[in-house]
Amino acid sequence: MSRMRCNAVRPLIAETVDADADERVVRLVELHAEECVKCRSELDRMRAAIGLLESLEPVEAPADFEARVMARVRTDNLGGWTWREVSDRVAEALALRPLRTAALVATCAVLGVALLRPVETSPFTGAASRIAQRDEPIPVLPSEVIASIAGPVEVGDLAAVPEDSALTAEDGHLESAFGELEARLAAETVSLPLVPEPLGGAAPPAARIVPAALDARDRAAILETGRSRRSF
Amino acid sequence: MPDSKRPTDEMLMALVKQGDHAAFQELVSRYKSRIIGFVYRTVNSRELAEDIAQEAFLRVFTKAHTFRDGARFSPWFYRIASNLAINELRRRRRVSFISLERPLRTSSGDELVRDVEDNARGPAELAEQHELGGEIAKAIADLPIKYRVAFVLRDVQGHSYERIAEIVGVPLGTIKSRVNRARSRFKDLMQPYVEALG
Numbered sequence: 511m512s513r514m515r516c517n518a519v520r521p522l523i524a525e526t527v528d529a530d531a532d533e534r535v536v537r538l539v540e541l542h543a544e545e546c547v548k549c550r551s552e553l554d555r556m557r558a559a560i561g562l563l564e565s566l567e568p569v570e571a572p573a574d575f576e577a578r579v580m581a582r583v584r585t586d587n588l589g590g591w592t593w594r595e596v597s598d599r600v601a602e603a604l605a606l607r608p609l610r611t612a613a614l615v616a617t618c619a620v621l622g623v624a625l626l627r628p629v630e631t632s633p634f635t636g637a638a639s640r641i642a643q644r645d646e647p648i649p650v651l652p653s654e655v656i657a658s659i660a661g662p663v664e665v666g667d668l669a670a671v672p673e674d675s676a677l678t679a680e681d682g683h684l685e686s687a688f689g690e691l692e693a694r695l696a697a698e699t700v701s702l703p704l705v706p707e708p709l710g711g712a713a714p715p716a717a718r719i720v721p722a723a724l725d726a727r728d729r730a731a732i733l734e735t736g737r738s739r740r741s742f
Numbered sequence: 743m744p745d746s747k748r749p750t751d752e753m754l755m756a757l758v759k760q761g762d763h764a765a766f767q768e769l770v771s772r773y774k775s776r777i778i779g780f781v782y783r784t785v786n787s788r789e790l791a792e793d794i795a796q797e798a799f800l801r802v803f804t805k806a807h808t809f810r811d812g813a814r815f816s817p818w819f820y821r822i823a824s825n826l827a828i829n830e831l832r833r834r835r836r837v838s839f840i841s842l843e844r845p846l847r848t849s850s851g852d853e854l855v856r857d858v859e860d861n862a863r864g865p866a867e868l869a870e871q872h873e874l875g876g877e878i879a880k881a882i883a884d885l886p887i888k889y890r891v892a893f894v895l896r897d898v899q900g901h902s903y904e905r906i907a908e909i910v911g912v913p914l915g916t917i918k919s920r921v922n923r924a925r926s927r928f929k930d931l932m933q934p935y936v937e938a939l940g
């Protein structure tokens with residue numbers, strides 16, 4: 511066979527293994543392959559390789575998957591930020607302006623999440639650093655709880671909260687972790703300034719978590735990085 | 743078999759837009775295995791695939807208002823999942839502190855035992871098959887991400903080229919070209935196994 515014909519046939523070989531392959535193309539390639547050992551070999555190897563895909567086991571969702579998704583939909587405030595987003599945002603803000611670290615870390619402790627990344631450099635370990643990597647929305651205090659809480663957050667108050675507060679969430683038990691945080695907040699009448707953030711224009715106001723302990727420039731930096739990352 | 747009493751995905755989405763949990767759950771039920779399968783073959787980690795699939799479903803709920811009237815659900819949803827998977831792979835490459843090379847997880851041990859009984863296959867044969875599955879998964883994971891997504895959607899999941907073009911958002915011809923390139927690359931990567939199998 512001439513090299514010309516091989517060059518014309520080779521690109522067609524991949525098409526012949528398609529589920530809806532054009533029969534004319536298949537015939538064309540096979541005709542050539544009958545007389546060309548090299549193209550015959552290529553065709554056989556292609557068929558064998560693609561044939562192996564048949565041996566892949568079909569993937570089944572785990573039995574509890576549906577329940578897990580539904581639990582998230584029911585309990586999460588889905589307009590809120592995810593743990594990872596807040597974590598990234600604060601890490602970026604810190605990189606921009608490495609001040610007020612103590613206030614931030616204290617605030618993070620109250621939020622129950624390690625906000626500094628990458629993980630290796632995080633002051634938090636274990637559950638906290640794992641939570642910080644989660645793409646799960648952070649549950650938000652119900653509005654009646656927010657309404658019942660008075661007074662802005664003082665840095666001193668936040669620092670007084672043990673660092674491991676609400677850091678007990680293991681293996682996705684965010685709800686219980688947050689429940690604990692909620693209870694603590696209610697008990698200590700400390701408020702997190704949860705500022706509503708409309709998502710996509712249509713969602714109901716949800717919490718944008720920007721600790722009040724930050725000064726205006728920190729807040730602006732966080733909100734700014736948030737905006738730039740918010741597109742989907 | 744078409745069931746006239748079965749609401750279409752798009753009918754369900756109209757309810758999901760209103761915040762309807764039951765309609766949303768029906769979509770989760772319909773798509774969960776397919777979407778986990780697609781993401782699993784793309785990222786080659788079962789655990790990560792389930793996380794991404796879960797996130798994709800939650801986006802369906804939170805982003806329902808962005809679903810256009812008259813659009814089809816399936817490509818829209820696959821696009822969400824595909825974007826999440828690609829972003830996660832890029833993020834991990836950037837951060838590169840988590841290995842994607844996790845062991846392939848097969849079905850539960852119980853099922854494996856049942857397989858042995860039902861088909862009278864020996865453990866060695868099963869192990870071999872498992873190993874082959876892992877090699878296939880690794881070869882797919884070695885494909886460039888653009889080729890990989892098209893290849894998985896077409897040759898593993900059997901979507902039409904038209905739908906894949908819609909999911910990925912590129913022209914039909916580009917998708918066909920990516921799938922063909924992926925096949926050639928995959929063929930080369932699997933050559934040692936093809937030869938070993940005779």
Ligand SMILES: [Zn+2]
Pocket residue numbers: 511515516519542546547548549550
């Ligand atoms: Zn030839």
